[in-house]
Amino acid sequence: MPSPLNAHRARRGATLLEVVIATGCLTLLLGAIGAVAQRGRSAAEAGVSAAALSARAQRLVDRIASELMNATAESLPLAPAVGRATVQVDFRTVEGFDVVQGEIEEGVQRRIARVPSPEDPNDGIDNDGDGLVDEGQVVLVLDTASTPSRELVLASDVTEVLEGEVAGNNVDDNGNGLIDEGGLSLQWRSGGTSVAIGATVGARGAGGGVLLRTVSTIVHLRN
Numbered sequence: 001m002p003s004p005l006n007a008h009r010a011r012r013g014a015t016l017l018e019v020v021i022a023t024g025c026l027t028l029l030l031g032a033i034g035a036v037a038q039r040g041r042s043a044a045e046a047g048v049s050a051a052a053l054s055a056r057a058q059r060l061v062d063r064i065a066s067e068l069m070n071a072t073a074e075s076l077p078l079a080p081a082v083g084r085a086t087v088q089v090d091f092r093t094v095e096g097f098d099v100v101q102g103e104i105e106e107g108v109q110r111r112i113a114r115v116p117s118p119e120d121p122n123d124g125i126d127n128d129g130d131g132l133v134d135e136g137q138v139v140l141v142l143d144t145a146s147t148p149s150r151e152l153v154l155a156s157d158v159t160e161v162l163e164g165e166v167a168g169n170n171v172d173d174n175g176n177g178l179i180d181e182g183g184l185s186l187q188w189r190s191g192g193t194s195v196a197i198g199a200t201v202g203a204r205g206a207g208g209g210v211l212l213r214t215v216s217t218i219v220h221l222r223n
């Protein structure tokens with residue numbers, strides 16, 4: 001029969017063993033929870049970046065459309081050649097109506113243009129290592145005659161060419177009717193009374209691959 005002292009030691013030994021086992025179980029459990037949480041986080045990040053990228057492309061196209069919606073058709077430069085699009089448009093918006101002269105009052109000349117990114121100059125190399133080669137920005141110049149120029153960056157990470165297109169090969173690779181169109185694609189339609197807008201933005205997804213999102217719309221101009 002164990003003495004009270006031995007019984008106490010046995011009980012203490014069991015308690016230590018239980019603590020070791022419990023700690024081991026807890027470590028495994030925490031590890032499993034951590035792995036699940038990590039997987040959940042990666043999935044969420046991938047989902048968010050794809051959704052965020054879609055939203056950025058949509059916001060860019062919506063903003064360009066809202067600018068051009070009030071532009072007068074006469075203020076646009078000559079239309080690009082058939083089957084070609086441009087990455088820049090100068091325009092004037094309707095500011096009011098002069099009842100004495102009986103004519104529309106136009107505002108200052110504005111410009112929407114895709115320009116090279118400061119971090120990734122146009123040299124065929126992905127200088128900033130973001131997975132996009134020669135991506136650019138789309139800017140809105142508020143007054144083309146103003147010095148220094150006042151401009152807003154409407155979007156960054158606008159690709160060099162529209163999604164599916166290969167630059168400079170004189171072929172319509174993505175089959176949208178335009179040859180070698182840029183990541184911002186502007187094309188006059190219906191004799192210059194509407195403009196087709198397309199834009200592709202890109203970013204590196206959580207999995208390391210490059211995500212692209214393209215949005216397009218057609219806006220009818222003021223006559």
Ligand SMILES: [Ca+2]
Pocket residue numbers: 120125126127128129130131132133134135
């Ligand atoms: Ca880049």
Ligand SMILES: [Ca+2]
Pocket residue numbers: 120121122123124125126127133134135
């Ligand atoms: Ca570059």
Ligand SMILES: [Ca+2]
Pocket residue numbers: 165171172173174175176177178179180181
């Ligand atoms: Ca094309």
Ligand SMILES: [Ca+2]
Pocket residue numbers: 165166167168169170171172173179180181
């Ligand atoms: Ca091409």
